[in-house]
Structures are given as C-alpha cells and as structure tokens.
Amino acid sequence: MHVLVTGGLGFLGRAVTLEMLAAGHHVTVMTRGRVDTKPPVGADLVTGDLRDRERLSRIIQESEYEGIVHLAALTSGRGSLTDPLGYFDVNTAGTLNLLMALDSLRNSRPPVSMVFASTNIVYGSQYSGALSEDLAAHPESPYAASKVAAEQLVAAYAATGAMGAVTVRPFNISGAVDGVADTDTARIIPNIFRAITGQLNYVTLNGDGSAVRDFVHLADVASGIRLALSACTPGASQIINLGSGTGTSMAAVVATAERVTGRPVTVRRMPPKSEPPKLVADISRAHAVLEWRPARSDLGEMLTDAWKAWQP
Structure with a gap:
C-alpha cells in the first residue's frame, strides 16, 4: 500500500x-x-x-x-x-x-x-x-x-x-523509537529529564502526585x-x-525516572488541583477490532527508552 x-x-x-x-x-x-x-x-x-x-x-x-x-x-x-x-x-x-x-x-x-x-x-x-x-x-x-x-x-x-x-x-x-527523544515541554517525562540534566530547576507536581494517568x-x-x-x-x-489500559501516578513516574536514570529529581509540590483522580484508556475496542495489545508499555521500559534517546 x-x-x-x-x-x-x-x-x-x-x-x-x-x-x-x-x-x-x-x-x-x-x-x-x-x-x-x-x-x-x-x-x-x-x-x-x-x-x-x-x-x-x-x-x-x-x-x-x-x-x-x-x-x-x-x-x-x-x-x-x-x-x-x-x-x-x-x-x-x-x-x-x-x-x-x-x-x-x-x-x-x-x-x-x-x-x-x-x-x-x-x-x-x-x-x-x-x-x-x-x-x-x-x-x-x-x-x-x-x-x-x-x-x-x-x-x-x-x-x-x-x-x-x-x-x-x-x-x-512516551518511550522512544529510532533514538529520537520527545522534547514536548507540555509532557511530564521530558520535563523530568530536563530537571535531571539541569535544564529545569524542578518538576512541578500537584498535591501529593497521586493523580493517575495512562x-x-x-x-x-x-x-x-x-x-x-x-x-x-x-x-x-x-x-x-x-493506551496501556493501566494507570500510573505522577509520583510513581518520578520515582521510576529516578531508578532508571540513577539520578534524583527535584520536585516542587503545588496545591492540589481540581482534576480527575484517574484517567485511563479503556482499550477493549482496540483488542476486539485491531487485535492490538500494548507490548512495550511497561513504565520502566518506556522511561529507559526515553532516557537513552534523551542523552547525547
């Protein structure tokens, strides 16, 4: 085609x-x-x-x-x-x-x-x-x-x-393919890497970081x-x-990034925000229609791939 x-x-x-x-x-x-x-x-x-x-x-x-x-x-x-x-x-x-x-x-x-x-x-x-x-x-x-x-x-x-x-x-x-890094400043993971490498002073989390996303x-x-x-x-x-069909808290993303990179992440906590506590994809239609299942969406694997692409 x-x-x-x-x-x-x-x-x-x-x-x-x-x-x-x-x-x-x-x-x-x-x-x-x-x-x-x-x-x-x-x-x-x-x-x-x-x-x-x-x-x-x-x-x-x-x-x-x-x-x-x-x-x-x-x-x-x-x-x-x-x-x-x-x-x-x-x-x-x-x-x-x-x-x-x-x-x-x-x-x-x-x-x-x-x-x-x-x-x-x-x-x-x-x-x-x-x-x-x-x-x-x-x-x-x-x-x-x-x-x-x-x-x-x-x-x-x-x-x-x-x-x-x-x-x-x-x-x-998240993650990376072909060694190309995600540089979108609206996303938390690139900003975590910016904080780790000194391009940002800190990463901002709302409340205790318990909001769950996919x-x-x-x-x-x-x-x-x-x-x-x-x-x-x-x-x-x-x-x-x-989506992955599973949820991960913002705090868990930060903790996993610290484990994967071996470096600390400075976090600035802001007052809790009015936002849904959990937003996760229902991927049953993707299973049924496409016979698709996410094979590489383990958080550790995503962050490992993303970090490798981020480094020079």
Whole structure:
C-alpha cells in the first residue's frame, strides 16, 4: 500500500513511518516548510502545508495513495488558549483541506483508507476511571475542540463511501523509537529529564502526585496506527483508544525516572488541583477490532527508552 503520512517527521510521525516501512508499505512523508531532518531510509518526502489546499491537491494528484495517516497538527492545549483561530485553521480547516483534495479524485480512484490521530484530551475532565470511546467528548480547550471538529469531518466524509476511516485517540505517549527523544515541554517525562540534566530547576507536581494517568509506548501507538489502517472499511468510521489500559501516578513516574536514570529529581509540590483522580484508556475496542495489545508499555521500559534517546 502507498501511504501518505502527514507530520511524518514528528515524534509520532517518524515512529509510524518506520512501522509502515517495516510492514512493507511504500511511504511518503509530508512535512511543512524547511526540512532539517531527513525521513527514515526508504521513505519519500514531500513538502506541504495543511492550510494550502492547492498544494495538497497537487500532492494527492501526483501519486495514487491508498492510505493516509493524518498526524500533522498543532498540539498544545495551553498554546491554543492564546491562538484559538490558529489551532482551528491547522487542525480543523487543514483536515478539511486534505479531505477536499481527496474528494477531487473520488470519481477516478478507489476509496482510500485514513487513520486520523486525535487525542485523549477530547474526553475532558468530567470523567474519571476507564474512558470508553462511547463517552461523549467534552473539549475544554480550543485544541481539543479543533480535534473534535476534525473527527466529525473525517466521520462525515467516510460516511459518503469515499473512504474508510479510523480515528485513534492516543493517551500519554512516551518511550522512544529510532533514538529520537520527545522534547514536548507540555509532557511530564521530558520535563523530568530536563530537571535531571539541569535544564529545569524542578518538576512541578500537584498535591501529593497521586493523580493517575495512562502512559503508552510510542512503538505501541505506531503499531496500533498500522493495524488501524488495515481495519478501515469504505463507508464506515470508528474511534479507537490507544493506551496501556493501566494507570500510573505522577509520583510513581518520578520515582521510576529516578531508578532508571540513577539520578534524583527535584520536585516542587503545588496545591492540589481540581482534576480527575484517574484517567485511563479503556482499550477493549482496540483488542476486539485491531487485535492490538500494548507490548512495550511497561513504565520502566518506556522511561529507559526515553532516557537513552534523551542523552547525547
């Protein structure tokens, strides 16, 4: 299958590209603007911006893609509060532009398969415990709202029969693939490593650090996306969580990082925050539909892989 991976040079995108190549797919990576990083060996590269519908149309027309993995997005919940229109422009309108480019060829090509990467934060903070895909989305930031809107666009277009789609909702991704470190400052594990290496003075935890979240290995998410692409059926769409299915407290993440690195982590404790005590993925649908199970999402393994990639 010839697969286009948007955002294919990012932290998740590179892992997905490698996963697709290993499965024997022909992969073309789409990235925006100047290219400072080369794609994995064996992958082709095109440049394009989701906001440029004409360029997207040319990219789609120039090759007969059978599959699309749509990862490109703006992803900061906090950043979206100060730039809400920018987030809707890229994440929602950008997805619309991609679908419009595909639609321009719907009468001359077979239906494509699409995996759209959404996010677990669309569930919001009103739930606690295991989160099922059947729960209503409650976006609490422009970022989350832009992803919900894009999910709906993907589902609506799939319903026409022009493509089959699976929307995946990854939980807290960690680990590393191909030695590429996660540098997202919105995530706790990169910030723990920053504190360990002196780039930050401390890591902030709310209350006693007992809030429980679901951490999943980057490689497991990549394999789930590969399987999701094969599960697409023209005229249908579905949403599938990708998580470990187990919870880990923030305090346990810090303690495990200290064990893995052999270094202390300075923690600054803030007053308890109004937040759900436990948010974990219900991954029963991923089991049933994709026959997928996370194989590398042990916390110690994730942090070991992440730490190896973090070091020079």
